[in-house]
Amino acid sequence: MTAPLVTHVLKADAASVAEAARVLAAGGLVAFPTETVYGLGADATDGRAVARLYAAKGRPAFNPLIAHVVDLKAAQALARFNPKAARLAKAFWPGPLTLVLPKTARCRVADLATAGLDTIAVRVPDHVVAREILAAFGKPVVAPSANRSGHVSPTRAEHVQADLAGRIDLIIDGNATPVGVESTIIACLEEPVLLRPGGLPRTAIEAVLEQKLAYSPPGSPRAEDAPLAPGMLAAHYAPHTPLRLDVGQVDPGEALLAFGRKPAQGAAGALKTLNLSARADLIEAAANLFSHLRTLDAAGAPAIAVMPVPHEGLGEAINDRLRRAAAPR
Ligand code: TXA
Ligand code: MG
Numbered sequence: 001m002t003a004p005l006v007t008h009v010l011k012a013d014a015a016s017v018a019e020a021a022r023v024l025a026a027g028g029l030v031a032f033p034t035e036t037v038y039g040l041g042a043d044a045t046d047g048r049a050v051a052r053l054y055a056a057k058g059r060p061a062f063n064p065l066i067a068h069v070v071d072l073k074a075a076q077a078l079a080r081f082n083p084k085a086a087r088l089a090k091a092f093w094p095g096p097l098t099l100v101l102p103k104t105a106r107c108r109v110a111d112l113a114t115a116g117l118d119t120i121a122v123r124v125p126d127h128v129v130a131r132e133i134l135a136a137f138g139k140p141v142v143a144p145s146a147n148r149s150g151h152v153s154p155t156r157a158e159h160v161q162a163d164l165a166g167r168i169d170l171i172i173d174g175n176a177t178p179v180g181v182e183s184t185i186i187a188c189l190e191e192p193v194l195l196r197p198g199g200l201p202r203t204a205i206e207a208v209l210e211q212k213l214a215y216s217p218p219g220s221p222r223a224e225d226a227p228l229a230p231g232m233l234a235a236h237y238a239p240h241t242p243l244r245l246d247v248g249q250v251d252p253g254e255a256l257l258a259f260g261r262k263p264a265q266g267a268a269g270a271l272k273t274l275n276l277s278a279r280a281d282l283i284e285a286a287a288n289l290f291s292h293l294r295t296l297d298a299a300g301a302p303a304i305a306v307m308p309v310p311h312e313g314l315g316e317a318i319n320d321r322l323r324r325a326a327a328p329r
Contacts, residue, residue, distance in 0.1 A: 004166035020170060021136035040168060
């Protein structure tokens with residue numbers, strides 16, 4: 001890494017959106033809110049900017065990035081849509097869905113951004129600030145979550161600052177991100193496959209496709225004959241404090257990540273408690289997940305006890321992130 005940068009933080013408005021586009025065009029790195037989590041953007045067509053992005057995150061270069069574009073037409077310049085992919089794009093874009101598709105011959109996204117694959121991940125975000133930046137910049141923007149590689153994804157500008165200050169040029173502060181977990185990733189190469197559960201529930205996708213989706217994270221029995229999301233390493237999205245999942249009984253002094261109205265046994269002895277959703281609402285729980293993990297991580301407890309979260313709707317993505325956060329490192 002070269003000398004530390006001065007990282008400017010600007011509230012989202014017309015002037016800061018224009019500044020974001022200017023910094024991107026100059027090969028700089030700009031963090032901005034999307035509906036899922038904050039992304040760290042770089043000009044997707046500028047190999048040097050993409051290389052700086054990998055360095056700023058400490059991200060392994062074999063882990064490809066998602067190209068963010070303003071609409072389906074812009075996505076079609078980068079990727080080939082088969083009929084099912086087109087159906088999903090029409091149903092869910094803009095929104096928290098990423099499609100992994102074959103790259104087009106005229107795709108100008110830097111090879112480094114796709115890790116040399118002949119496929120590309122594309123998405124059209126549904127956040128006014130992200131959309132205004134994409135429109136003002138006029139080119140695809142690669143944007144991984146704006147955290148240090150392996151750390152918890154940021155849902156607030158302060159999270160980005162905590163991880164990346166001095167390593168990036170600009171943070172556009174657009175308040176907390178509404179969805180709170182990353183986009184759902186579907187590979188649409190032949191049959192659609194779920195690569196990462198996320199902000200769009202599987203059932204919504206299955207309803208549009210009128211078929212069940214196979215789920216192929218690396219390490220699953222089907223993973224060998226399916227395309228991978230190479231970034232789906234087991235230990236990912238991780239706080240520093242160890243996590244204990246599906247806890248019914250809290251040990252004294254543990255931090256507690258609660259869910260629902262009914263307290264876990266021993267909850268009164270917790271060092272600090274945060275509830276993902278006291279009314280057991282999975283949408284609210286997803287929005288709170290990463291922020292609560294960061295806060296409890298800073299509490300200085302020996303472990304974070306996590307109450308069970310139902311595995312339906314956004315619960316699939318929440319449980320996926322919790323399992324990864326709890327994986328041994
Ligand atoms: O919600 C989101 O998707 C956020 C916001 C900022 O848009 N972005 C995000 O990016 O989560 P990132 O880089 O943290 O995760 C991208 C995932 C990685 O697991 C990567 O391996 C996978 O997408 N991916 C990218 N290109 C791929 C490809 N061609 N084939 C398979 N997986 C791919
Ligand atoms: Mg990430």
